[in-house]
Amino acid sequence: MGNPKRCLNPCNLFVVLFGSKFSYCYFLQIPGGFVIAASYFGAPSIRLLMQPKLPEVRISGIGVSPGIALGPIAFRTWASEEPSLEAIAPEQVELEWARLKLALEATRQEIRSIQERISDKAGSSHAGIFDAHLLMIEDKSVLAEVRLTLEDELICIDAAYHQVLGRYADALSKIGDAYLSDRSIDIHDVCRRVIRNLAGFGPTPHATEPHVLLAHDLTPSDTATMDRDFVLGFATEVGSPTSHTAIVARSMGIPAVVGLHKLPAAMRWGNTVLLDGYAGLLIANPTAETLAFYDKILEQKAAANTKLEELRERSSCTSDGRSITLSANIEFLQEMDLVHKNGGSGVGLYRTEFFYLDSNGRLPTEDEQAANYTRVAQECGESGVIIRTFDLGGDKLFGSKSEDSREPNPFLGWRGIRVSLDERDIFKTQLRAILRASARNKVRVMYPMVSALEELLEANRILEECKSELELEDAEFDTAIEVGVMIEVPGAAMIASRLAREVSFFSFGTNDLVQYTLAVDRINEKVAGLYQPAHPAVLGLMKMAIDAGHEQNIWSGVCGEMASDITILPLLVGLGVDELSVGAVQLPMVKFAIRRLDYSRCVELVAGVLSLGEAREIHDRSLAMAKDRYPELFI
Ligand code: PEP
Numbered sequence: 001m002g003n004p005k006r007c008l009n010p011c012n013l014f015v016v017l018f019g020s021k022f023s024y025c026y027f028l029q030i031p032g033g034f035v036i037a038a039s040y041f042g043a044p045s046i047r048l049l050m051q052p053k054l055p056e057v058r059i060s061g062i063g064v065s066p067g068i069a070l071g072p073i074a075f076r077t078w079a080s081e082e083p084s085l086e087a088i089a090p091e092q093v094e095l096e097w098a099r100l101k102l103a104l105e106a107t108r109q110e111i112r113s114i115q116e117r118i119s120d121k122a123g124s125s126h127a128g129i130f131d132a133h134l135l136m137i138e139d140k141s142v143l144a145e146v147r148l149t150l151e152d153e154l155i156c157i158d159a160a161y162h163q164v165l166g167r168y169a170d171a172l173s174k175i176g177d178a179y180l181s182d183r184s185i186d187i188h189d190v191c192r193r194v195i196r197n198l199a200g201f202g203p204t205p206h207a208t209e210p211h212v213l214l215a216h217d218l219t220p221s222d223t224a225t226m227d228r229d230f231v232l233g234f235a236t237e238v239g240s241p242t243s244h245t246a247i248v249a250r251s252m253g254i255p256a257v258v259g260l261h262k263l264p265a266a267m268r269w270g271n272t273v274l275l276d277g278y279a280g281l282l283i284a285n286p287t288a289e290t291l292a293f294y295d296k297i298l299e300q301k302a303a304a305n306t307k308l309e310e311l312r313e314r315s316s317c318t319s320d321g322r323s324i325t326l327s328a329n330i331e332f333l334q335e336m337d338l339v340h341k342n343g344g345s346g347v348g349l350y351r352t353e354f355f356y357l358d359s360n361g362r363l364p365t366e367d368e369q370a371a372n373y374t375r376v377a378q379e380c381g382e383s384g385v386i387i388r389t390f391d392l393g394g395d396k397l398f399g400s401k402s403e404d405s406r407e408p409n410p411f412l413g414w415r416g417i418r419v420s421l422d423e424r425d426i427f428k429t430q431l432r433a434i435l436r437a438s439a440r441n442k443v444r445v446m447y448p449m450v451s452a453l454e455e456l457l458e459a460n461r462i463l464e465e466c467k468s469e470l471e472l473e474d475a476e477f478d479t480a481i482e483v484g485v486m487i488e489v490p491g492a493a494m495i496a497s498r499l500a501r502e503v504s505f506f507s508f509g510t511n512d513l514v515q516y517t518l519a520v521d522r523i524n525e526k527v528a529g530l531y532q533p534a535h536p537a538v539l540g541l542m543k544m545a546i547d548a549g550h551e552q553n554i555w556s557g558v559c560g561e562m563a564s565d566i567t568i569l570p571l572l573v574g575l576g577v578d579e580l581s582v583g584a585v586q587l588p589m590v591k592f593a594i595r596r597l598d599y600s601r602c603v604e605l606v607a608g609v610l611s612l613g614e615a616r617e618i619h620d621r622s623l624a625m626a627k628d629r630y631p632e633l634f635i
């Protein structure tokens, strides 16, 4: 038995771990003098031996990755997070500087090995996140600032490095841009790794028993390197569904809840916690009743999943025979495996800006884009892929122009097609790549954030220009490539009959259509209650545009989150949508629901609610039909 390794304090239990790598001894002292001791052989781990009766604590956030996880809490803590500020003598400066060089090299190797592991597991686009980390380590201006701080302030290199990187991270997080805030997390990530190496801790340790990970925040690299055998799920105090952390969690299938604000002090190491990634709930010390409730849910989910799996090869037709194409939304090529597994027919929305953003703000070349789009299109087979041109701006950073393009109202600013039309070279590069990918595969192209006919006409004119260039170069492409426009601005919905003459399909970006119709910021929690997809104004606009499209023989799809909201599905079906595009994970559930709905009854439902004034009432009527038709999905 060696020195005490760690002191934990789970809910008034006092835990001391002694031991070598192979044998550990736990002492748990419950107030009142009761002590439990146990030892075992194996790697260090969080092991709950006994837990006193603690009150159940529920806290809600945003469920960003579905699933339920139950296990002991492990907190993400970094022993080296805040190095102590130690003064040094001037003659120690060079020594400290040499320590930093060694730590940087160790960090570089650590990141490279993570990169290799990730690219094997999740593909090179996820591994690309770490290119930025490597660049940060080498950044000359950062290092110059660290050197200056070291010399001027005569503090240890750990504190100097931490101070400088902290300043950079703070500056980014204060900009108020979701994407930039996420990049500040990357800086913290690199900083922690370097500080650990300076302190001689070595690479970040991993807990070696299954646990639910709680943290203030997690970096994309934390998420991408999570070992699924141990991390049952994770929850963070901050975060949004658009962060890379959430995106990676979804594609790796890790149940996750973010935006919990503040984890209650009652949540301690080793306490049992239940994480509900569907409802966005974290329940510490779940009571027997809660566990029984979730047991039932899991049973029902398992039964429902078996039923859902059986539908894989079945059509997505309503019970009275109306066929609705069911496709998938993807951000990364690697998601195609899940699309196949879940029986999606092609991709209805490829958010290509994530490919761009994962290239660390460097525009992928035409060849790189063409190769990527071709791979996705090949995977999609006959059903094809709808490639949305870059939807940069809004809450998504526009590469290196971030500083210049800070806007007071980014969602109402330089975004989507507006950026593409201003940055013609970038737009043309992408259109050429999309056209090249269409040579032997079914590819459609779609423009985001169109608010005026002129924009659509101009985009189509540039597309024709690209076709002419490719023809001259003898490059192959689909000369009749189908073009679609996203309907996500009320103005576009109002002029849908005119837009319909220029395109082959409409796709409703309801995430934006709701925010622009109701003037409710889609990422502002303070007005989340006003964000009502079943608002009669939203449904009215959709009906107007769908009807206008049908009159001119063009189809309409929905690719916003509304498409996977089974409480609203009866309304969408009744509005006459022809296609729904949802996250790969949600495909089976939505197919199940479509097959249970009766199109003619959905049409009647819509006819009966459009004149109602209150979104709540409309939603309730749709919900009632949904619960009647597919009760097993409401568990
Ligand atoms: C939408 O707005 O509904 C949409 C699908 O686009 P995004 O969420 O990428 O803005």
Ligand code: MG
Pocket: 448, 488, 509, 511, 512
């Ligand atoms: Mg949108």
